[in-house]
Structures are given as structure tokens and as C-alpha cells.
Amino acid sequence: MEQIVLNLIMNSGDARSYAMEAIQSAKDGDFNTAEDLMKKCNEQLDHAHSAQTSLIQSEASGNKTELSLLLVHAQDHLMTTLTLKDLALEIIDIHKRIDAK
Known part of the structure; x- marks a missing residue:
């Protein structure tokens, strides 16, 4: 489980970068x-x-996931990165429009 959580943090952090x-x-x-x-x-x-x-899926199969600060941190990383991705797309579009003028 820790490996999955750490992968979640690592991949979210890379995406943010x-x-x-x-x-x-x-x-x-x-x-x-x-x-x-x-x-x-x-x-x-x-x-x-x-x-x-x-x-x-693991939890849906009956394997209760223990809530930990690390898991909460991983979820926070993912959610903020998803928001940043949406904002980045908008900012890039704005720069394209400015550049086209």
C-alpha cells in the first residue's frame, strides 16, 4: 500500500512540474x-x-484501506495537480491568443 501511495505522490508531483x-x-x-x-x-x-x-478497487473488493496522513497527502497532491493542469491549459491558451495579436 505504501508503494502505491508513494507512486501517487511521485507521479502527481512530476505532473505538476x-x-x-x-x-x-x-x-x-x-x-x-x-x-x-x-x-x-x-x-x-x-x-x-x-x-x-x-x-x-482494493477497497471496493473489501480490503479496507487504512487512512493515513501519507494517503491524505497523496490525494491532496493529485487533486491540486488536476486543478493546476486545467489552469495551465487555460493560461497557455491565453498566451497563444496574446501572441497571435
């Missing part, structure tokens, strides 16, 4: 790099979501 790098690339006018970084962000989020899904 890619999203932040993508915003910076968009600010610099490098939209191809921004798009590539957002693809990497999505890949890492897919891995994080798989880890989360395995925990949910």
Missing part, C-alpha cells in the same frame, strides 16, 4: 514545448490515476 514548465514555455512563446510538456503532464496523471484506482 510539467504543467508549471509548460506555463513558462507558453510565457516564452514556445507553444510546441508547452504542448509537449502538457502531454507529459497527462501521462504522469494517468499513472497517478491508475495508482488511485487500484486503491479504490
Whole structure:
């Protein structure tokens, strides 16, 4: 279980880093790099979501998941990264519009 939780934290953190790098690339006018970084962000989020899904499936199968601070931290990482991803996409779009003018 700890390994799954740590994977959730690691993959969410990597995704967050890619999203932040993508915003910076968009600010610099490098939209191809921004798009590539957002693809990497999505890949890492897919891995994080798989880890989360395995925990949910395990609990749905009757294996009670012990609530721990580490698990709460992992969920917090995932949820804030999902929000950041959505905001990054919007910020990148804004920079594209500004750059086009």
C-alpha cells in the first residue's frame, strides 16, 4: 500500500512540474514545448490515476484501506495537480491568443 501511495505522490508531483514548465514555455512563446510538456503532464496523471484506482478497487473488493496522513497527502497532491493542469491549459491558451495579436 505504501508503494502505491508513494507512486501517487511521485507521479502527481512530476505532473505538476510539467504543467508549471509548460506555463513558462507558453510565457516564452514556445507553444510546441508547452504542448509537449502538457502531454507529459497527462501521462504522469494517468499513472497517478491508475495508482488511485487500484486503491479504490482494493477497497471496493473489501480490503479496507487504512487512512493515513501519507494517503491524505497523496490525494491532496493529485487533486491540486488536476486543478493546476486545467489552469495551465487555460493560461497557455491565453498566451497563444496574446501572441497571435
